[in-house]
Amino acid sequence: MGTPCENACTKLFNCAVIDQPMDLCPGLDEDSRMAFIEGCIPTCADNPALRPIVEQQDDCTQLVNTLKGLSPAFADSCTDEGGMGGAGGGPGAPTEEEIQAIFNANCNGCHIGGESGELSLAAPFTADTVGVPSSQANLNRIEPGDRDASYLFLKITGRHLEAGGSGGRMPLGGAPLAEEEIEAIGQYIDSLE
Ligand code: HEC
Numbered sequence: 001m002g003t004p005c006e007n008a009c010t011k012l013f014n015c016a017v018i019d020q021p022m023d024l025c026p027g028l029d030e031d032s033r034m035a036f037i038e039g040c041i042p043t044c045a046d047n048p049a050l051r052p053i054v055e056q057q058d059d060c061t062q063l064v065n066t067l068k069g070l071s072p073a074f075a076d077s078c079t080d081e082g083g084m085g086g087a088g089g090g091p092g093a094p095t096e097e098e099i100q101a102i103f104n105a106n107c108n109g110c111h112i113g114g115e116s117g118e119l120s121l122a123a124p125f126t127a128d129t130v131g132v133p134s135s136q137a138n139l140n141r142i143e144p145g146d147r148d149a150s151y152l153f154l155k156i157t158g159r160h161l162e163a164g165g166s167g168g169r170m171p172l173g174g175a176p177l178a179e180e181e182i183e184a185i186g187q188y189i190d191s192l193e
Helices: 004-018 030-037 051-056 060-070 072-079 096-106 151-156 179-191
Strands: none
Touching: 096 179, 151 179
16 A cells, blocks of 8 residues: 555546646646656655655645645546545545446446346445455455455456456456446445455
8 A cells, every 4th residue: 555655646646647747736846747747656755846745744635635725626636536546545535326336337237136146236236245255256245455355356357267266357248347447446445444
């Protein structure tokens, strides 16, 4: 998960890449901007413009509030739906409702009623997933706090066979979920305790 500084920088970096970095953060000098774009994690603590921000702020809520003073547009991009949640369940982590919507749209033609894979993703999807053993592998479907140990996450990223699972990548027979949807599910799982 990294230090708060790394987490904060990951969040900033993701936001900056997603939302046209050049138009955001007018309070930052050009070198700082490039540090975002080229990977701010190794450099953030040494970056002159970022240092005071990351040193004084050790969680993403405060960080975003500080950024609002510099650039409201940038800060908003961190909290909008397209923004990245902070590691460890920061305020930007996707909500259960957002994840339910992804399942409803992509999975629940098959996963209502628990006939496919003995799994129901009907609302609330948490009932049949969080801490519930998979019927295909020796893992829980959702392991709170750990996407890579969550069989459901492995099923949507096509890594389920490596974990001793079976069957196809989900959605079965369809295109993979969009990258943002997969990342949202991963962040949601990582944010659970
Ligand atoms: C076209 C029907 C269909 C769709 C759409 C579909 N699934 Fe499945 N799913 C199945 C079937 C059938 C199985 C059991 C066979 C297999 O795994 O290939 C299964 C198995 C699973 C399992 C394993 C269950 C267990 O006990 O561990 C998971 C997890 C899963 N699906 C998640 C999803 C998710 C998440 C989505 C949406 C992103 C999705 N599925 C979309 C049909 C579907």
